[in-house]
Amino acid sequence: MQYEYDHLIVGAGITADAAAKAIRESDAAARIGIVGDEAHAPYERPPLSKALWKDDKPVESIDLGTAKTGAVLHLGRRIVALDRTAHTVTDDQGDVYRYHRLLLATGATPRRLPFGGERVIAFRTLDDYLALRRYAVPDARIAVIGGGFIGSEIAASLAGKGCKVTMLFPGSGIGAGRYPHNLSAFLDGYYRERGVDLCAGVRVVDGRDFGDYVELVVADGTSARFDAVVAGTGVVPNTELATASGLVVDNGIVVDAQLRTSDPDIFAAGDVANFPCAPLGVRLRVEHENAAIGMGHHAGRNMVGAGDAYTTLPFFYSDLFDLGYEAVGLLDDRLEVVEQWTQPYREGVVYYLDGGRVRGVLLWNVWGQVEPARELIEARGPFDAESVRGKLPRLV
Numbered sequence: 001m002q003y004e005y006d007h008l009i010v011g012a013g014i015t016a017d018a019a020a021k022a023i024r025e026s027d028a029a030a031r032i033g034i035v036g037d038e039a040h041a042p043y044e045r046p047p048l049s050k051a052l053w054k055d056d057k058p059v060e061s062i063d064l065g066t067a068k069t070g071a072v073l074h075l076g077r078r079i080v081a082l083d084r085t086a087h088t089v090t091d092d093q094g095d096v097y098r099y100h101r102l103l104l105a106t107g108a109t110p111r112r113l114p115f116g117g118e119r120v121i122a123f124r125t126l127d128d129y130l131a132l133r134r135y136a137v138p139d140a141r142i143a144v145i146g147g148g149f150i151g152s153e154i155a156a157s158l159a160g161k162g163c164k165v166t167m168l169f170p171g172s173g174i175g176a177g178r179y180p181h182n183l184s185a186f187l188d189g190y191y192r193e194r195g196v197d198l199c200a201g202v203r204v205v206d207g208r209d210f211g212d213y214v215e216l217v218v219a220d221g222t223s224a225r226f227d228a229v230v231a232g233t234g235v236v237p238n239t240e241l242a243t244a245s246g247l248v249v250d251n252g253i254v255v256d257a258q259l260r261t262s263d264p265d266i267f268a269a270g271d272v273a274n275f276p277c278a279p280l281g282v283r284l285r286v287e288h289e290n291a292a293i294g295m296g297h298h299a300g301r302n303m304v305g306a307g308d309a310y311t312t313l314p315f316f317y318s319d320l321f322d323l324g325y326e327a328v329g330l331l332d333d334r335l336e337v338v339e340q341w342t343q344p345y346r347e348g349v350v351y352y353l354d355g356g357r358v359r360g361v362l363l364w365n366v367w368g369q370v371e372p373a374r375e376l377i378e379a380r381g382p383f384d385a386e387s388v389r390g391k392l393p394r395l396v
């Protein structure tokens with residue numbers, strides 16, 4: 001089969017959805033095609049590790065409603081080749097799609113463990129969620145590998161379902177390197193109090209799925225059995241198509257402020273894109289929903305000719321049991337970290353400073369402050385520990 005689209009989007013995630021909606025808002029007649037290798041129409045990923053576990057909402061509730069744009073969805077198809085001269089892409093069944101403008105919204109893939117099996121789940125997709133739900137019954141022994149965003153969220157959700165959760169990660173504590181040391185230590189205690197067995201400073205080196213259980217081996221040679229294993233060990237951007245077709249790639253597909261790649265007819269956005277972040281004055285690749293929505297929207301508008309620069313400083317959010325936060329900019333404990341707690345580790349603001357500027361803000365159970373935090377990061381300063389304290393929260 002051959003298809004022809006004005007705007008073709010490869011990848012059917014949050015970014016693709018935002019782009020299709022923006023294209024449709026600007027052009028009622030445009031022919032929009034979306035090709036995605038998952039079997040599902042674009043859906044929200046964040047509830048997979050949070051809301052779907054808490055409220056037992058049906059999975060249909062996370063559908064983004066992309067079909068309403070009139071975009072044609074080609075699902076369960078993987079694009080395997082991009083011919084920039086012919087303006088075509090080809091899928092894994094040999095179908096060819098011709099485009100006028102192309103958006104690469106291919107996202108990212110979880111890092112795989114050096115072993116596999118049905119009970120070993122590198123957590124990313126709706127199918128991964130459905131697979132894990134089958135094992136996540138009360139008293140099931142589940143290992144969560146990784147102490148970052150996905151690991152800490154999924155561990156809390158599994159514990160909430162009565163599973164016996166063991167977290168294993170090489171860092172010194174949950175969110176180490178991102179949160180201040182004392183906050184990370186508080187979280188470790190918080191998880192332990194809620195029944196999570198925490199194995200910090202531990203590297204999983206091997207594992208085997210025996211069919212009805214998985215055995216994990218850690219670096220000191222000890223091993224343990226689990227009913228299932230979930231990995232949240234980070235992701236890598238899906239850049240194969242871009243690389244193979246000669247686009248500039250460097251920790252993601254390199255785009256300009258208009259989200260154009262090194263080929264003016266091809267855009268990239270979301271988890272896969274490495275973009276110039278004007279407010280921070282650095283290039284970033286962001287793996288968060290706000291960036292996926294914002295960049296997808298901008299890319300869609302620019303595909304129909306708007307020419308807008310993406311200048312937003314993305315924020316992200318997370319929920320850990322009944323704790324939650326929003327964060328803006330760079331969270332890196334190698335920066336100067338200034339803590340301001342209204343209630344220690346329950347409610348407060350953490351500022352990350354460098355060279356007299358605020359580079360990041362963690363809003364811990366403090367809500368409605370994303371815009372003021374963005375403004376603080378953009379302010380010239382200079383700030384030091386004393387002068388930055390009390391800048392947030394601000395009445396809005």
Ligand SMILES: Cc1cc2nc3c(=O)[nH]c(=O)nc-3n(C[C@H](O)[C@H](O)[C@H](O)COP(=O)(O)OP(=O)(O)OC[C@H]3O[C@@H](n4cnc5c(N)ncnc54)[C@H](O)[C@@H]3O)c2cc1C
Pocket residue numbers: 010011012013014015016035036037038044045046047048049077078079080105106107108109123124125150238241269270271272286287288289290292315316317318319
């Ligand atoms: C469990 C989970 C919880 C999260 N929670 C939060 C949160 O609380 N807060 C937050 O800010 N962010 C969160 N995120 C991150 C957020 O969901 C991502 O940043 C966002 O989904 C990225 O969207 P995307 O469309 O750019 O990429 P993706 O979601 O990766 O979508 C890309 C799609 O393209 C497909 N694809 C790739 N290559 C091809 C190809 N060649 N042909 C066809 N299809 C292809 C992929 O399979 C995938 O379906 C979470 C992510 C996960 C996994």
